[in-house]
Amino acid sequence: MPHTPILIIDDNESHIMLYGSVLNDAGFSTICARTSAQAIELARQHNPQIALVDLVLPDGTGNDLVATLRDQNPELRAIVITAYASVDRAVAAMRLGVSDFLVKPVDPQTLLNAVTNARSDRNHSLDPSLMTRDAPPLGGLIGSSRPMKRVYATIRAVAGSVATVFVTGENGTGKTQCAEAIHALSSISDGPFVPVNCGVLSQGDLGSAIFGYASDAQSERDQEKIGAAQMANGGTLFLDEVCELDAMSQARLLQLLQTSSVIPFGSVDAHPVKIRIICASSTDPLEQVKSGKFRADLYYRLHVVPIHLPALRERGTDVIEIAEAMVIRYAAKEKRPTRTLSHDTKTLLQNYTWPGNIRELMNLLWNCVMVSDGRAIEPHHLPTHMRENIPLAPIHTPQISLPTSLQDYLQGKTLSQIEREIIEVAIAQANGSIPQASLALGVSPSTIYRKLETWGLPARRSRKV
Numbered sequence: 001m002p003h004t005p006i007l008i009i010d011d012n013e014s015h016i017m018l019y020g021s022v023l024n025d026a027g028f029s030t031i032c033a034r035t036s037a038q039a040i041e042l043a044r045q046h047n048p049q050i051a052l053v054d055l056v057l058p059d060g061t062g063n064d065l066v067a068t069l070r071d072q073n074p075e076l077r078a079i080v081i082t083a084y085a086s087v088d089r090a091v092a093a094m095r096l097g098v099s100d101f102l103v104k105p106v107d108p109q110t111l112l113n114a115v116t117n118a119r120s121d122r123n124h125s126l127d128p129s130l131m132t133r134d135a136p137p138l139g140g141l142i143g144s145s146r147p148m149k150r151v152y153a154t155i156r157a158v159a160g161s162v163a164t165v166f167v168t169g170e171n172g173t174g175k176t177q178c179a180e181a182i183h184a185l186s187s188i189s190d191g192p193f194v195p196v197n198c199g200v201l202s203q204g205d206l207g208s209a210i211f212g213y214a215s216d217a218q219s220e221r222d223q224e225k226i227g228a229a230q231m232a233n234g235g236t237l238f239l240d241e242v243c244e245l246d247a248m249s250q251a252r253l254l255q256l257l258q259t260s261s262v263i264p265f266g267s268v269d270a271h272p273v274k275i276r277i278i279c280a281s282s283t284d285p286l287e288q289v290k291s292g293k294f295r296a297d298l299y300y301r302l303h304v305v306p307i308h309l310p311a312l313r314e315r316g317t318d319v320i321e322i323a324e325a326m327v328i329r330y331a332a333k334e335k336r337p338t339r340t341l342s343h344d345t346k347t348l349l350q351n352y353t354w355p356g357n358i359r360e361l362m363n364l365l366w367n368c369v370m371v372s373d374g375r376a377i378e379p380h381h382l383p384t385h386m387r388e389n390i391p392l393a394p395i396h397t398p399q400i401s402l403p404t405s406l407q408d409y410l411q412g413k414t415l416s417q418i419e420r421e422i423i424e425v426a427i428a429q430a431n432g433s434i435p436q437a438s439l440a441l442g443v444s445p446s447t448i449y450r451k452l453e454t455w456g457l458p459a460r461r462s463r464k465v
């Protein structure tokens with residue numbers, strides 16, 4: 001429980017009673033103000049850490065009041081309540097450092113979620129020792145660089161709450177692994193962890209994959225498909241590449257966050273769910289908000305606790321720590337003798353820019369374990385572009401050439417066989433460089449790495465055509 005009461009500011013008596021009783025029933029103490037002036041005075045006396053602020057007050061705007069209260073106490077978390085959701089209002093509130101933005105009518109669960117999130121956000125940001133002390137790595141995450149220690153500390157700090165977490169970082173930096181670590185450390189770790197990659201499904205499939213659908217009861221086909229949000233009930237829903245959601249799914253996700261219930265497509269029935277949402281993006285979500293692709297109010301609700309995963313090239317000697325662990329892992333997996341990394345190999349690994357991050361490193365080492373025969377992995381086992389320090393941006397994009405008669409080529413092949421062949425050709429023509437092959441194919445390197453993982457192939461063993 002917080003040591004100081006929650007300050008409720010609203011000029012409507014019935015709202016004050018409603019919010020007060022919900023919070024009191026949940027064990028919070030509250031104090032109430034009907035005007036900005038009263039609120040400023042009460043805040044001086046009681047130093048509240050959380051304030052619930054109506055946007056329209058008799059003697060000023062809620063935003064102005066938040067600014068004054070945060071001037072008095074920069075650690076104060078403000079939850080703004082408004083009758084109208086609008087992007088402008090949400091953005092203005094975000095600029096003021098508002099912690100949550102609720103639209104009337106506010107249901108009790110949404111209010112409690114917002115207060116719980118504000119508390120965990122506050123606890124997290126108030127503990128500077130968490131950010132600097134030597135946080136040991138978490139299961140599965142290797143690396144002891146300073147930026148990663150900060151990440152481990154944040155994961156630990158947030159895992160105890162159910163606050164929404166927004167993980168950012170380039171492809172292959174470990175966003176999914178980070179989400180899994182948060183779930184594993186949380187009080188809901190017994191519940192399911194349900195990941196959805198919003199970047200790989202078509203928009204039509206994506207909406208029903210997350211929220212499910214209910215079809216016409218007369219239809220002979222399945223009448224209902226449970227979506228990931230319901231499957232995650234009691235656990236964590238992980239939305240990877242969340243900025244890829246279309247407008248309709250963004251609206252549904254916002255509704256899910258506001259009401260803690262899921263309405264499947266084609267249905268009007270709301271299914272209550274108790275889930276934590278973790279989302280991730282490899283692009284800057286704020287840029288997506290600025291360009292109008294992603295709703296500001298949704299971003300704002302998702303971005304309660306941000307975690308940024310540094311690129312592998314920014315993690316110092318983590319690259320060697322991870323590489324050594326991977327060599328052991330792949331040697332065991334492939335039943336090959338364990339090899340060391342020679343001094344020169346380590347230097348090359350350390351100096352490379354790793355556009356595909358850890359996924360690229362893993363695939364490279366898998367390949368090295370397969371092709372090396374001596375005691376150590378030497379520079380000649382590495383791809384040419386790493387040995388010769390070829391710049392990251394390719395001078396020219398390789399052209400993909402396929403057999404001349406398309407009909408002959410396609411004959412008797414499934415779509416997935418064709419996809420696999422095209423990817424293998426592109427890799428071969430890029431001399432084993434996944435980043436270059438991905439440029440030629442117009443997909444992200446992660447997409448190719450994932451496919452190779454599915455096929456059980458290390459990256460550079462792809463067939464030369």
Ligand SMILES: Nc1ncnc2c1ncn2[C@@H]1O[C@H](COP(=O)(O)OP(=O)(O)OP(=O)(O)O)[C@@H](O)[C@H]1O
Pocket residue numbers: 140141142143169170171172173174175176177178240282322358359362446447
């Ligand atoms: N710190 C780490 N130590 C060891 N392995 C890691 C680490 N971080 C990530 N990995 C591994 O690297 C691979 C890629 O990680 P992950 O899928 O979590 O990345 P991602 O950022 O979610 O990628 P994408 O953006 O493509 O979805 C996984 O096999 C994961 O287990």
